[in-house]
Amino acid sequence: MVLAAAMALAACRDGSAPAAQSAQSAQAVSLPQVSVTRPVPREVREQLDLSGTVAPSATVTLTARVQGVLKEIGFTDGAYVKQGQVLFRIEPDTYRAQLTYDQAALDNANQELLRQKQLTSDNATSESTLQKAQTTRDQALAKRDMSRINLAYTEIRAPFAGRIGARAFDVGNLVGASDSTKLATLDRIQPVYVNFTLNERDANRIGLFTQPPRTVRVNVLGAAAGQGQGEDAALEFVDTRVDPASGAVKLRADIANRDAHLIPGMSVEVHIPAGAPQNVLLVPDTALLRDQAGASLLIVNSAGVIEKRAVVTGGLCGSQRAVTSGLTANDQVVTGGALAVAPGAKVRVVAAAAKGQS
Numbered sequence: 001m002v003l004a005a006a007m008a009l010a011a012c013r014d015g016s017a018p019a020a021q022s023a024q025s026a027q028a029v030s031l032p033q034v035s036v037t038r039p040v041p042r043e044v045r046e047q048l049d050l051s052g053t054v055a056p057s058a059t060v061t062l063t064a065r066v067q068g069v070l071k072e073i074g075f076t077d078g079a080y081v082k083q084g085q086v087l088f089r090i091e092p093d094t095y096r097a098q099l100t101y102d103q104a105a106l107d108n109a110n111q112e113l114l115r116q117k118q119l120t121s122d123n124a125t126s127e128s129t130l131q132k133a134q135t136t137r138d139q140a141l142a143k144r145d146m147s148r149i150n151l152a153y154t155e156i157r158a159p160f161a162g163r164i165g166a167r168a169f170d171v172g173n174l175v176g177a178s179d180s181t182k183l184a185t186l187d188r189i190q191p192v193y194v195n196f197t198l199n200e201r202d203a204n205r206i207g208l209f210t211q212p213p214r215t216v217r218v219n220v221l222g223a224a225a226g227q228g229q230g231e232d233a234a235l236e237f238v239d240t241r242v243d244p245a246s247g248a249v250k251l252r253a254d255i256a257n258r259d260a261h262l263i264p265g266m267s268v269e270v271h272i273p274a275g276a277p278q279n280v281l282l283v284p285d286t287a288l289l290r291d292q293a294g295a296s297l298l299i300v301n302s303a304g305v306i307e308k309r310a311v312v313t314g315g316l317c318g319s320q321r322a323v324t325s326g327l328t329a330n331d332q333v334v335t336g337g338a339l340a341v342a343p344g345a346k347v348r349v350v351a352a353a354a355k356g357q358s
Contacts (some may be wrong), residue, residue: 031348035336036300039281041329044322045066045273046315048206052196052270054216054262056187057254058160064176064183065153066090067318070169078164081158081186088156088183090175095154099147100294106144109137129293149184162188163260187264192257194218194233196270208249212238216253220261231255274315281327282320287335297327298341300349306334308343
């Protein structure tokens with residue numbers, strides 16, 4: 001009987017072990033599942049990310065300053081033109097003939113003035129007659145000079161190299177009939193300006209009014225990484241006042257635009273350095289929780305329990321957000337499954353991103 005009881009007790013013990021293990025496995029499977037990543041240590045420099053607009057560094061509206069039929073157009077719409085290139089030619093014949101006529105009148109006036117001077121020296125004419133001859137010669141000279149100027153206006157040349165817009169008139173049209181006949185617009189786009197604004201608080205924080213940064217970084221809006229569209233630009237203008245309506249100050253950067261990929265009116269991203277380099281931890285920006293108390297992260301501790309950790313954040317580095325305090329490099333940051341868990345819940349980590357993954 002004693003032997004039978006001992007065997008029965010042993011059998012009960014052997015049967016309870018698999019049952020306990022099965023219960024633990026079932027409990028683990030039933031836990032909420034989350035994926036995590038570890039923060040990436042990196043040295044970064046905080047920057048301000050702003051929106052800017054490209055503008056030509058110089059622009060001119062080409063107008064007809066004399067009246068006449070348009071005889072020649074020396075460019076293709078939208079093309080690049082050289083400085084001094086003839087862009088429009090208005091019929092010059094009338095103005096050339098007028099110049100010839102006025103030159104002849106000036107020659108006659110010079111001869112008459114010389115004759116009157118000789119007569120005056122011989123006391124053969126009056127001083128008033130000499131003064132009249134002098135006035136006639138001066139008027140003829142002014143008229144000749146004006147005719148020469150008008151003849152020069154029949155050729156409209158590019159005042160600088162740049163890109164010209166669409167012509168407003170075709171050959172054969174009468175132009176210059178009004179005081180301001182616009183023929184085309186010429187923009188200088190090498191270099192170009194980038195206009196943007198900065199709010200007063202950030203301007204004071206980076207010392208804009210005392211020690212402004214010398215350069216900013218300009219990127220084409222929406223350009224994919226690695227396309228080489230970023231370019232340094234010299235910060236060459238800071239407005240003398242803050243706009244009281246918007247609380248912002250106007251700034252302008254000068255960018256070489258050597259490959260002419262920036263055109264007037266284009267929207268760009270402007271990045272301004274906002275402090276010295278500092279060591280931070282990078283986490284996916286999508287992992288951050290934001291509420292009235294500030295930013296926080298869900299952390300899986302060593303016991304597999306969710307903790308809500310308040311953190312201090314910095315700027316963006318691509319899709320990663322810099323965390324300046326409240327986090328360590330060994331923490332497990334929840335990146336997936338956060339909607340199904342709450343602080344204090346025990347979870348099961350099913351996938352962990354490799355350390356250093358962006």
